[in-house]
Amino acid sequence: MELEKRLKEKLEAPTLDYEKYFSKKALGMKASEVRELLKLVESSDVISLAGGLPAPETFPVEIIAEITKEVLEKHAAQALQYGTTKGFTPLRLALAEWMRKRYDIPISKVDIMITSGSQQALDLIGRVFINPGDIVVVEAPTYLAALQAFKYYEPEFVQIPLDDEGMRVDLLEEKLQELEKEGKKVKLVYTIPTFQNPAGVTMSEKRRKRLLELASEYDFLIVEDNPYGELRYSGEPVKPIKAWDDEGRVMYLGTFSKILAPGFRIGWIAAEPHLIRKLEIAKQSVDLCTNPFSQVIAWKYVEGGHLDNHIPNIIEFYKPRRDAMLKALEEFMPEGVKWTKPEGGMFVWVTLPEGIDTKLMLEKAVAKGVAYVPGEAFFAHRDVKNTMRLNFTYVPEEKIREGIKRLAETIKEEMKK
Numbered sequence: 001m002e003l004e005k006r007l008k009e010k011l012e013a014p015t016l017d018y019e020k021y022f023s024k025k026a027l028g029m030k031a032s033e034v035r036e037l038l039k040l041v042e043s044s045d046v047i048s049l050a051g052g053l054p055a056p057e058t059f060p061v062e063i064i065a066e067i068t069k070e071v072l073e074k075h076a077a078q079a080l081q082y083g084t085t086k087g088f089t090p091l092r093l094a095l096a097e098w099m100r101k102r103y104d105i106p107i108s109k110v111d112i113m114i115t116s117g118s119q120q121a122l123d124l125i126g127r128v129f130i131n132p133g134d135i136v137v138v139e140a141p142t143y144l145a146a147l148q149a150f151k152y153y154e155p156e157f158v159q160i161p162l163d164d165e166g167m168r169v170d171l172l173e174e175k176l177q178e179l180e181k182e183g184k185k186v187k188l189v190y191t192i193p194t195f196q197n198p199a200g201v202t203m204s205e206k207r208r209k210r211l212l213e214l215a216s217e218y219d220f221l222i223v224e225d226n227p228y229g230e231l232r233y234s235g236e237p238v239k240p241i242k243a244w245d246d247e248g249r250v251m252y253l254g255t256f257s258k259i260l261a262p263g264f265r266i267g268w269i270a271a272e273p274h275l276i277r278k279l280e281i282a283k284q285s286v287d288l289c290t291n292p293f294s295q296v297i298a299w300k301y302v303e304g305g306h307l308d309n310h311i312p313n314i315i316e317f318y319k320p321r322r323d324a325m326l327k328a329l330e331e332f333m334p335e336g337v338k339w340t341k342p343e344g345g346m347f348v349w350v351t352l353p354e355g356i357d358t359k360l361m362l363e364k365a366v367a368k369g370v371a372y373v374p375g376e377a378f379f380a381h382r383d384v385k386n387t388m389r390l391n392f393t394y395v396p397e398e399k400i401r402e403g404i405k406r407l408a409e410t411i412k413e414e415m416k417k
Contacts, residue, residue: 025152029152030148045369046366046369046370046371047369047370047371047395047399047400047402047403047406048370048371048391048394048395049325049370049371049372049390049391049392049395049400049403049404049407050371050372050373050389050391051391051394052197052346052347052391053262053391053393053394054257054258054261054262054314054346054393054394055317055318055393055394057317058313058314058317058318059260059261060260060261060301060306060310063301063306063310064261064297064301067297067300067301067304067306068297070300071293071296071297071300075296078292078296079292079293079295079296079297080292080293081292082288082289082292083289083290083292083295084289085113085280085283085284085288085289086113086114086276086280087112087113087114087268087289087290087295088114088292088295088296088299090299090303091114091295091296091298091299091302092112092113092114092268094299094302094303095112095254095268095270095302096110096112096270098302098307099252099254099270103239103240103242103243104239104243105240105242105243105252105270110242110252110270110271110272111270111271111272111273111276112268112269112270112276113268113269113276113279113280113283114266114267114268114290114295115266115267115268115269115283115290116265116266116267116287116290116291117255117257117262117265117266117267118225118227118253118254118255118257118267118268119145119149119267120267120283120286120287120290121253121267121268121269122145122146122149122150122223122225122253123149123152123286124269124279124282124283124286125149125150125188125223125251125269125279126149126150126152126153126155127153127282128278128279128282129187129188129221130150130153130154130155130187130188131153131187132153132154132155133154133155133156134153134155134156134187134188135155135156135158135179135184135185135186135187136150136155136156136157136158136186136187136188136189136190137157137158137159137160137172137175137186137188137189137190137220138150138157138158138159138160138189138190138380139159139160139161139162139166139167139190139191139192139196139199140159140160140161140162140379140380140384141162141198141199141349141375141378141379141384141387142190142192142196142197142198142378142379142380143192143197143198143225143378144198144377144378146190146225147378147380150190155187157380157381158175158179158186158380159379159380159381160172160175162196162199162201163201164201164340165201165202165203165204165207166191166193166196166201166202166203166204166207167191167193167203167207167211169207169210169211169214172189172211172214173210173214176214176218180218185218185219185220186218186220187220187221188220188221188222188223189211189215189220189221189222189223190223190225191203191211191222191223191224191225191241192225192226192227192228193208193224193226193238193240193241194226194228194229194238194240194344194345195228195229195231195232195342195343195344195345195346195347196345197227197228197345197346197347197389198347198349198373198375198378198389199340199347199349200340200341200342200345200346200347200348200349201340201342201349202235202238202342202343202344203238204238205238205239208238208239208241208244209244211241212241212244212245212249212250215247215249215250216247216249220249221249221250221251222241222245222249222250222251223250223251223253224240224241224242224250224251224252224253225253226240226252226253226254227253227254227255227257227258228258228344228345228346229344230258230259230311230314231258231259231314231315231318231344231345231346232315232343232344233315233318233319233322233323233343233344234319234343234344235343235344240252242270248271248272248274248275250271251269251270251271251275252269252270252271253267253268253269253270254267254268254270255267255268256298258314258346259307259310259311259314260298260301260307260310264291264294264297264298265290265291265294266290266291266294266295266298318346318392318393320397321392321393321395321396321397321400322342322344322392324392324397324400324401325348325390325392325400325404326339326341326348327401328400328401328403328404328405329348329350329404331404332404332405332407332408333350333404333408333411334408334411334412334415336352336353336415337350337351337352337353337411338350338351339351346391346392346393347389347390347391347392348389348390348392349375349387349388349389349390350372350387350388350389350390351375351386351387352386352387352388352411352414352415353386353415354386355386356385356386356411356414356415357385357386358372358374358375358376358385358386358387358388359374359376359385361374361410361411361414362374364410364413364414365406365407365410368406368407368409368410369403369406370403370404370406370407370410372388372389372390372407373388373389374387374388375387375388375389390404390407
């Protein structure tokens with residue numbers, strides 16, 4: 001405890017003016033509001049509906065233990081050695097075959113590189129494709145950490161609103177026409193089309209196909225981020241955008257974080273080989289290679305059919321929690337509050353009446369024993385104040401119900417003001 005106290009004092013009162021040593025980019029860096037919020041509530045009695053964490057109960061611990069033993073007995077020389085930057089070849093081949101069977105994506109048109117979580121994939125895409133001033137289209141709202149990753153490379157963000165069918169592709173088309181008249185071009189469109197983070201909505205097949213047509217017509221690339229696509233609790237599956245990509249314009253991002261365990265830090269990029277090659281070169285200077293030990297375990301997990309067997313277990317575990325949150329919102333929320341009704345994923349997006357600032361309200365909610373993520377952080381221009389993201393995968397149903405009840409009480413008090 002004494003050491004912790006001394007370290008805290010040093011951080012609070014540095015002996016040097018360290019700020020002058022930081023680069024301009026470093027001075028502009030901001031901490032993730034989600035991460036900072038998790039620090040606030042992790043050691044308290046607060047019911048946290050804030051994080052995007054999978055439930056530890058879903059981790060296939062026994063199977064991982066068996067595979068780990070096998071890996072150390074039979075594949076230690078590969079698992080404990082440096083690996084190639086592109087990734088462990090058997091895992092890459094297994095993922096390509098899995099995507100072909102699962103999503104109808106032809107292997108012949110796809111090359112795969114393993115990354116240290118799909119978060120690294122986002123940073124590498126920014127590193128390889130974004131020049132200062134390039135126009136990057138994002139959904140409004142969109143994944144906070146994607147904004148952070150891309151922002152480092154100084155793009156100009158253009159926001160396109162969402163509705164219950166995902167990105168408003170019609171509004172995107174209008175914006176593309178407007179930009180063309182100004183002599184400007186979009187470089188990338190970033191989308192989470194299935195069970196979007198933070199909104200939970202899913203882009204319709206019609207809009208996915210139209211987005212590809214616009215990419216061809218206006219000559220831009222699409223980054224399709226799909227961390228949640230396998231977590232479907234109701235409704236009919238929709239193929240990834242990559243399944244209709246005939247020109248190689250889509251970079252598809254996948255991850256094991258929600259369907260195996262986030263601690264493995266394994267994601268992947270599936271894209272046209274020429275794009276993968278440049279991303280591979282960029283990755284060489286970042287970390288040389290993704291953790292080979294985790295990669296070999298993941299390979300045996302996929303190859304052994306465990307992934308396909310495990311996904312239904314995760315769905316069975318999360319569906320009651322999704323249902324519990326939707327039911328509690330219906331029961332406790334006052335009139336004037338709206339929320340999405342996701343068919344899968346991990347999040348519900350809540351919109352409060354105009355004039356309520358959920359960032360300012362958070363302290364009051366935490367005082368009542370519940371936490372959420374204020375929605376402002378999920379907008380590139382931080383121009384929407386009356387929204388919030390709720391997570392339903394991490395805490396059990398009874399806590400979800402109590403958490404929503406506490407949150408509704410907080411909102412009612414704000415609305416009275």
